Amino acid sequence: IDDEVRAQESLRLADERLARALRAASLSELSVSIAHELNQPLQAVVANTGAFQRWLAADPPNFNHASRVAQKIIRNADAAAQVITRIRALFSKTEGEPYAIDLNAVIREVCDLLGDRLASSSVKLDLQLDPGLPTTTADHVQMEQVVLNIVRNGIEAMQDVNINVRSLRIVSRRQNDETVEVEVRDSGRGLGDPERIFEAFYTTKPDGMGMGLAICHSIVEAHRGRLWAENVETGGASITFSLPICAADSTKTSTGATVGV
CATH class of the missing domain: 1.10.287 (Helix Hairpins)
Incomplete structure (x- = not known):
């Protein structure tokens, strides 16, 4: 006993x-x-x-x-x-009020914020945004952070490739499953382990903390969306996230005012 x-x-x-x-x-x-x-x-x-x-x-x-x-x-x-x-x-533990946001506008804001970084890194930007993209219910600042992190990640992925082939393509589109998608595709050397890049503290950068994409993953999941990464056959990598299309009459439209989600 x-x-x-x-x-x-x-x-x-x-x-x-x-x-x-x-x-x-x-x-x-x-x-x-x-x-x-x-x-x-x-x-x-x-x-x-x-x-x-x-x-x-x-x-x-x-x-x-x-x-x-x-x-x-x-x-x-x-x-x-x-x-x-x-x-x-x-x-x-307070919940914020949802807003209908335009992801195309978020993408353009991020590209404006990173304009100097794109130019100094000699990255050619290719925007292919669906003009009829439906709105989605989300926190504007958090979505800006997601796009900012993914775009910055794409820029950094091309630092060791020839400047003549550095291009970043950002695509927005509507899918048949009632979601909207945003894809950021770079022309870097690809991902060594696409399955792990969203893990907290996982990083391949000498000075990285491994939190940027992990935070993006948490934000997207909190908005009932998906975030995934894959290597592109022609070279480079693609990071994509999808969010549900919001009901037009159930949310307010945000032009930048944000609340926590």
Whole structure:
């Protein structure tokens, strides 16, 4: 009986240690996720502030360009504020109101935000957006983050290929299963393990944290969608996500105001 009691006590202590380890791992993953989400808009604020100063310091000062950069800084700061808002909503378990958003508009906004990055990386952008694309119910900022992460991932995937073949194709389309799809296809060297790229902390980049695509996966799933990746036979990789088409009379249309989902 004593041996059985000791065995049960050892099992209980092992379970407690495992539970503590899992809680610590979850907290660590959450902390990295929050840091990753905040790092992106804050880095953009720093970069755009430098550009703002350069335009003002030019001789003569270019106020038109400075004004456009200032608008980007405002959007970046608002994106950081939205991250904090969503985190607070997450811990208070409050649900946001859904909005009907235009994914084509989100794609164009992201391409505008990454315009300088595309140009400096010598990446040719090919937009093939369905003009009749239906709206989908989603958080505008979160969808912008998904597209931003995937597009940035595509740009980085082509850093070690010849600049003459660097192209990024973004396609939006309606599918017969009442979903809308967005595909981002690069001309890089392809994915070593397409099944693992959405795992938290998995990365092939020396300075990467492995959270960008994992966050995208969580966001898309939270919107009842799918996200997948595959290598392209002609070279490069393709990352695609799909979301349900929303009912036209059940949601409000958003032009940028967002709430947590």
